[in-house]
Amino acid sequence: MTTAVHHPGAANPPNRPTTGPGRHRWLALAVLVLGVLLVAVDATVLSLAIPFISADLRPSGTQLLWIGDVYSFVLAGLLVSMGSLSDRIGRKRLLLCGAAGFGAASLVAAYAPGPGWLIAARAVLGVAGATVMPSTLSLIRSLFPDDRERATAIGIWGAAATAGAAAGPLVGGFLLEHFWWGSVFLINLPVMALLIGLGVRLLPESRDPRPGAWDLPGVLLSLTGIIGVVYAIKEAAVHGPLRPDVLATGLLGAAALVAFTRRQLRLPVPLLDVRLFKDRRFTAAVLGALLALVGLSGVLFFVSQYLQLVRGYSPMRSGLAELPAFAGAVVTGLLTGRLARLVGARGALSGGLLVMGLGLGALGWAGADTGYLLLGTAFLAIGAAEGLVYTLSTDLVLGSAPAPKAGAASAVSETAYELGAALGIALLGSVVTGLYRSGLVLPPGLGASTAEHARDSLGGAAEAAAELPQRTAGAVLESARHAFIHGMNIAALLAAVVLTAAAVGTWLLMRRPAADAADQTGSGR
Incomplete structure (x- = not known):
């Protein structure tokens, strides 16, 4: 993506949207925040529904992982491409078309008759989400030409993205307490209708006058x-x-x-300008965001199953248990600018990654009867760190890139976020799945089909146990929970190591005169 640049002396540039008075700009921002909030919520809202989906659709362990992360993978794979497409057909137009597609795919997902249908619907949701996300930052840059206002707008945008992801389990818990699992998708429909209705009236149109060929x-x-x-x-x-x-x-x-x-x-006009990574500050911000999401999503995807299937929490209680993550993300997302000015962008980004690593590492000691104080403190640390890391890394990416390449830089930032979320579930999820399968000890005499279903996932074991005699069922559940907790603990500790290494790497990458000077002046917000 590229952003049209206003040249002094041009009375009314054809591709520069009319932003109107301040109130209009902030109302338009509210519409953009609504879009990114919903896309972010949808990335995590499914986590609490996994046990219900396992019982209803009976997916295999691999299918269960695909249900969890195919959305983020497709989203990550298409973000840059759709951002480039929005430059050609118009950012507002693509945003509204994507919102309509998001609603339609949500309807299919809600009534999916089998795991294959649900995976396909989630993939289409990823395609639609990829048309929504890139347009939001590009339109923010058009709406807010003033640096200070734009920094505030990006801070609000970042807080919405991180808070949305953190709020997903809470929203899902409320819905699952009162409705069936498909309701976590149907909630998208009224929100998308509101976004389209307000977007048609409030959002300006903008596109690149010389976008080049779509690759x-x-x-x-x-x-x-x-x-x-x-x-x-x-x-x-x-x-x-x-x-x-x-x-x-x-x-x-x-x-x-x-x-x-x-x-x-x-290519003279690439989809992804990989030369941007020559800037070490840019690279540090992108890697920080990606690795933060690898650790966060990979562990939290299984924490929701741990709360319900190991500790016996209801969906609503599980969502409330994760509430500190939501609160932390909102607060630090809005205070990122002040924190960066206080300790410098380098210190804030590295410190945020380290705090997240410590929070994830604490979950490595969680057991079946661990007190909530440890869990709640870990959730608070993880959410607060994520709000800081995501908002600051987005601002650093945009600030590090040359002005003509700001659109391409924003696409890289969004791609890192979604790719990290998807990789976390795939990599750490595979660790949990592998350790669960190797650690599960089943009592003799189980049928082949029952044993295979129990080996697929913890949800599968719970479903299989429901059809067994009480004594045998107890043995299956005890072994399954023990194997699952062991896998989750190891995944959490691995995530802690990754985040600690990311903190050190970010500190070293940003250790140069230009970065230090920028830190001292509060650059990077």
Whole structure:
């Protein structure tokens, strides 16, 4: 994406939207926040519904992981492509079309008759979400040409994104307490209708006057690369890494990503300007956001199952248990500017990653009867750190890139966020799945079908136990819960190591005179 630049002396540039009075700009921002809030909520709202989906649709362990993260993978794979498309057909137009598609896909997902249907619907939701996300930051840049106002607007946008992701379990818990699991998708419909109705009236249209050709081969290469590599990771966790189809898919995905990078370096107007990564400050911000989401989403996807299937919480109580994460994300997202001015952008970003690592590491000690004080403190630390890291990294990415490349930079930031969320579930989820399957000890005499269903997931074990005699069911559940907790603990500790390494790496990458000077002047907000 690129943003049209206003040249002094041009009376009414054709591609610069009329922002109108201040009140109009902030009302338009509210519409954009509504869109990003819903897309963010949808990335996590499903987590509490996983036990219900397992009981109703009976997915395999691999299908369960795809249900959880296919949305984020498709979203990440298409963000840059859709951002480039919005430059050509208009950001407002693509945003509103994507909102309509999001609503339609939500309706299909709510009434999916099987796991395959649900995975497909979630994939379409990812396509629609990819048309919504890139338009929001581009339109914010058009609506707020003043640096200070734009910084405030981005802070609100970032707080909405992180708070939305943190609020997903709370929203899901409320709905599941009163309705069936499909309601977590139907909630999208009235919100999307409101977004479209207000967006038609309040949002300006903008597009790039000279966008260049849309790189369709690049779109296909990036999507093939991401899906191929992730598929190989998932299958390797379940069936082993040496299976021919796993090796072939992984190599195909890696080759596609290499080809995509080489192609982008040759194009005069690339979908993704990989040269932006020559700036160490830019690279630090992008990697910080990506690795933060890897740790966060990978662990929290399974925490919701832990709260319900191990501790016996109701969906609503599980959502309330995760409420500190939501509160922390909102507060630090809005206070990011002050925190960055107080300790510098370098210190704030590195410190946020370290705090998140400590919070995730604390979950490595959670057991079946762990007191809530440890859990609540960990959730608060994780949410507060995520609000800080995401908002600050977004502002750093936009501030590090040259003005003509601000649109491309925003696409990279959004892609890192969604790709991190998806990779977290795939990588750490595969760790939990692998350790669960290897640690599960089933009593003798179980039928082959029952045993296989119990090995698929903790939800599958609970479903299988419901059809067994009481003594046998108790043995199955005890072993399944023990194996699941062990897998979750190891995944949480691995996430803590990743985030600690990310904190150190970010500190070192931003250690240069230009970055230090920017920190001292409060640059990067």
